[in-house]
Amino acid sequence: MKQEKFIKLLREGGSQELEFKSLVTKNIGEEICAFANSDGGYIFVGISDDGGLVGCDLKASKERISQHLTNITPPVEVEYDQIKVDDENILIVKVPKSDHLCGIGGTVFIRIGTSKRPLSLQEILAQGTETLLFEIDKTPTDHSPNDQYLEKFISDSRVDIQNPSEYLKNMEAITDEGKLTLAGLLMFHEKPQSSLPHTSVRMTFEDESWKRFNGPLWKIVRDIEEELRNRLTLTSLQPSFKRIDVYEYPMKAIREGIINSLVHRNYAIKSEVFIELSPEKLTIKNPGSFPPGTTPEYPHPVPRNPILYELMFQMGYVERQGRGIQLIKEECREHPFVSLDYEFETSFTILNFKKDIKSISNEEKNILSSLSEGEKSAKKIASELDISKVTVLKKINRLIEWKLIEKTGRGPSTRYKLGKKFK
Numbered sequence: 001m002k003q004e005k006f007i008k009l010l011r012e013g014g015s016q017e018l019e020f021k022s023l024v025t026k027n028i029g030e031e032i033c034a035f036a037n038s039d040g041g042y043i044f045v046g047i048s049d050d051g052g053l054v055g056c057d058l059k060a061s062k063e064r065i066s067q068h069l070t071n072i073t074p075p076v077e078v079e080y081d082q083i084k085v086d087d088e089n090i091l092i093v094k095v096p097k098s099d100h101l102c103g104i105g106g107t108v109f110i111r112i113g114t115s116k117r118p119l120s121l122q123e124i125l126a127q128g129t130e131t132l133l134f135e136i137d138k139t140p141t142d143h144s145p146n147d148q149y150l151e152k153f154i155s156d157s158r159v160d161i162q163n164p165s166e167y168l169k170n171m172e173a174i175t176d177e178g179k180l181t182l183a184g185l186l187m188f189h190e191k192p193q194s195s196l197p198h199t200s201v202r203m204t205f206e207d208e209s210w211k212r213f214n215g216p217l218w219k220i221v222r223d224i225e226e227e228l229r230n231r232l233t234l235t236s237l238q239p240s241f242k243r244i245d246v247y248e249y250p251m252k253a254i255r256e257g258i259i260n261s262l263v264h265r266n267y268a269i270k271s272e273v274f275i276e277l278s279p280e281k282l283t284i285k286n287p288g289s290f291p292p293g294t295t296p297e298y299p300h301p302v303p304r305n306p307i308l309y310e311l312m313f314q315m316g317y318v319e320r321q322g323r324g325i326q327l328i329k330e331e332c333r334e335h336p337f338v339s340l341d342y343e344f345e346t347s348f349t350i351l352n353f354k355k356d357i358k359s360i361s362n363e364e365k366n367i368l369s370s371l372s373e374g375e376k377s378a379k380k381i382a383s384e385l386d387i388s389k390v391t392v393l394k395k396i397n398r399l400i401e402w403k404l405i406e407k408t409g410r411g412p413s414t415r416y417k418l419g420k421k422f423k
Contacts, residue, residue: 001092002083009042012053014114017041022048024061029068033102034109036076037127038230041111045091055088065093071104085191099292100129126347127267129304136268136274137183137305140175143195145188146158150409153187157314168389183307187219198287199267203227203257203275210273216313217262217308224275225255231277249282249353255330256324257351261286263312266303269347281354289349296342299325304419336360336402363387364395368404368418375408375417 014020018041019031026042035041045065046056062080069076081092082334108127109117119127122284129136140158150168154161161167168174172183185192186199193200193214201220204210211227213220232248261273266288274285291302303309312318319327332340332353337360343350360368363385372380378396382389399405403419 001084003083004087005118006083006085006090006092010044010047013051015112016111019043019114020047020049020051021045022054023056024064024068026063026068029104030109030116032065032069032076032078032093032095032227033104034110034111034360036072036098036102037099037119040095040097040109043093043095045093046089053085053088053090056091058082058091060087062093063210068171069375072102073104074098074100074102076102084209099131100133101131114331122268122270126266129266130288132302132304135304136266136303137181137186137308138172141180141182141195143180143185143189144178145174145180146190146403149190151313153311156316159314167342167393171310173311181307182280183305184312185309187306188289191215196255196267198270201262201273201275203277205231205277206279212213215310218317220262221255221259221317223259224289225251228254232282234321248355249330250335251338252351253328253335254282254284255336256319256328257315257353258333260324260328261349263309263318264288266304266347283353284351288347289344289347296325302380334401334403336404344351363391364399367392367395367399371405371416371418375415381416 008245009018017039019035021028021031022044023043024045028039032051044163044323046054047056065078067076074176074367076095077294078404079094079098083090083092103109108124109116110119110123122146125136126133150164151214154164165174166180168184169176169304172181173187174180182187194304200211201224203213203224213227223327228249232251258275258290261284265273265286269287271287273287274283275327276283276285288304292298292301294300294302300302309318318324328351329340332338339356341352341354343352349377366385368380370376378389378392381396382392385392396405396407399419405416406419408415408417
């Protein structure tokens with residue numbers, strides 16, 4: 001570690017990612033576990049609690065830490081570094097974030113602020129699900145399937161199911177005793193939220209009112225989509241010229257984002273999915289992060305809930321693995337008013353669809369306004385707007401790429417008209 005970074009961290013003091021120790025104590029293994037089970041971090045040995053330089057025996061400190069590392073399961077590979085400040089040796093222990101829950105003697109620790117604490121059973125379950133240590137959608141329940149919803153699944157399924165009971169048992173949606181697993185409960189029960197309230201979706205609106213959606217997941221998706229289509233009518237490009245309305249958000253991308261929030265969320269975290277509508281954006285917030293090794297830039301096909309994913313896939317609600325995020329990005333790229341970004345908070349993933357109407361230039365708005373009167377040639381538009389035909393064609397090509405304008409005919413018969421995004 002460079003001295004500049006060391007000094008900077010030292011001045012900032014102990015934190016979620018940094019612990020000071022005057023010497024290696026008997027609880028050093030627990031501290032390392034806590035960092036590994038959180039987001040990783042540093043332990044500075046030879047620094048007092050108040051940030052004072054006291055120094056340490058580098059060799060002896062490493063040996064003691066190595067002894068404690070042997071008690072951690074699964075093992076954690078720390079990295080050592082050292083720095084000398086004012087003739088005092090400081091040992092820097094870098095602890096990586098682990099892909100698996102680490103423990104000592106059967107106890108799992110987590111880092112909270114500047115301290116550590118053991119995890120409760122529910123927290124261990126949530127962390128284990130987050131790191132794909134186990135698949136929570138296989139968890140058995142005491143509930144029986146609803147025949148009506150089973151029949152809908154069979155009729156909508158992409159495969160021909162001859163023996164539904166055997167098929168769903170093999171998929172682990174139903175146990176050998178005929179009871180639903182968590183995945184089955186979320187698909188084949190009238191109201192999973194009666195026993196698992198956190199599996200609902202809450203939508204809040206601009207006026208601070210809200211609505212909760214319950215039922216099996218496929219019904220929740222259908223009901224939310226209907227609600228949004230009723231609320232997200234169309235929005236004007238620019239009030240200063242003749243009104244032209246275009247869809248406010250790419251509905252196909254929104255639908256895919258909602259499906260992803262339900263299929264890939266961490267059901268061990270006791271929180272519902274939140275959808276928030278504001279004047280500037282539509283936000284989808286779901287419990288859990290991306291699986292290890294998967295990011296929005298590299299959406300590898302690693303479903304957190306593989307049974308649930310397969311059931312929704314069979315009903316036609318999800319794309320092939322890894323395709324969903326790509327579809328969302330493509331739809332947003334083609335939409336002229338929406339940009340996309342992901343945020344990550346502790347235990348939550350946030351998908352933002354942000355409005356960006358400024359991307360349309362005044363000349364492009366005027367072209368759209370002209371075409372609102374009907375199909376026209378580029379020459380006719382140039383004449384009306386008193387700009388060159390070359391400029392018109394350049395702007396038209398951009399609007400065609402956004403699917404705001406469609407081209408018909410060829411050569412001298414080429415004409416342009418408003419795209420399907422418009423009323």
